[in-house]
Amino acid sequence: MRTERPDRTFQHLLKGKPAIILDNDPNALLFPSNLYSFFQSPEDFNLRWLLGVFFYAIRIIAFWMSVLLPAFYIAVTAFHSNILPIGIFYTLKLSVENVPLPPLLEALTMQIFLELLREASLRLPQAVGSTIGTVGAIVIGTSIVQTNLISNSMIVVIALTAVASFTIPVKEMSTAARLIGLPLTILASVFGFLGISFGMLMIVCHLSKIKLFGERYVENPGFKEFTLLNSKKVKKHD
Incomplete structure (x- = not known):
């Protein structure tokens, strides 16, 4: 994990894990890092453990939403619309009735458009970048719908x-979530839920076999770090 935050680096060192810090470089490299450490934020440990667990769980759910939501929508629209209630079914059919593009091209077009807006807002000065992101999303998005x-x-x-991916505190994992969703979207447009299941099976198998310095990448969810289970018991002396 690459970070510029001293509090995250200090927290990593307190766990007994090493960090690489170089002169004239604001970044620190933290290792070994597992999958769940990318969803933890140092602010969570300043709150009560129940609130920290809640926000941590929200980020994990948001990660899987950013990975699966477009693929799930395409699978339902193209293959499995019969699982929807009647009201939602007719609303969905009316929204896609006059659209010339198939759902896959719709999803790819919108994801590319969002990545362009994101890159433009990052490269421009802060005052102009926030304006470009807001105005571009509203104006261009409204024009696309009207046409x-x-x-x-x-x-x-x-x-x-996009909102779900932006809740992830580490930028690299946020970008990875959007990229992982692309092959799942393609599989969903060809095979439906079967393609999503196959893609998720491949992803889980790949993550399960990764080892970093002898530690498994997905072994410990990290929920108990927010409680007092790992803290040393204070002995009371009379």
Whole structure:
């Protein structure tokens, strides 16, 4: 894990794990890091353990939302619309009725558009970048819907996916979540839920076999770090 935060580095060192710090470089490299450490924020440990566990669990759910939500939407729209209630089914069909693009191209177009807005807001000065992100999303998004190139439901799905990925405190994992969702989206457009299941099986198998310095990448969810289970018991002396 690469970080510029001293509190995250200090917390990593308190766990007995090493960090690499170089002169004239604001970044520190923390290792070994597992999958769940990318969802923890140092602010969580300043709160009561129940609140820390809650926000930590929200980020894990948001990660899987950013990975699975576009693929799930495409699978439901293209193959499994019969699982929806009647009201939602008709609303979904009305939103995609006049759209010329298939759901896969809709999702890829909107994801590329969001990545362009994100890169533009990062490269410009802060005052201009925030304006470009807000105005560009509103103006261009409204124009796309009015021209019937993208459906309203697809814009909602991609917006929820982007918001879910931005809740992850580490930028690299946030970007990885959006990239992992692309092959799942393609599999969902071809095979439906079966393609999503196959893709998730491949991802889980790949993560399960990764080892970093003798530690498994997905072994410890890290929930007990927020409680007093790992703290040393204070002996009372009379």
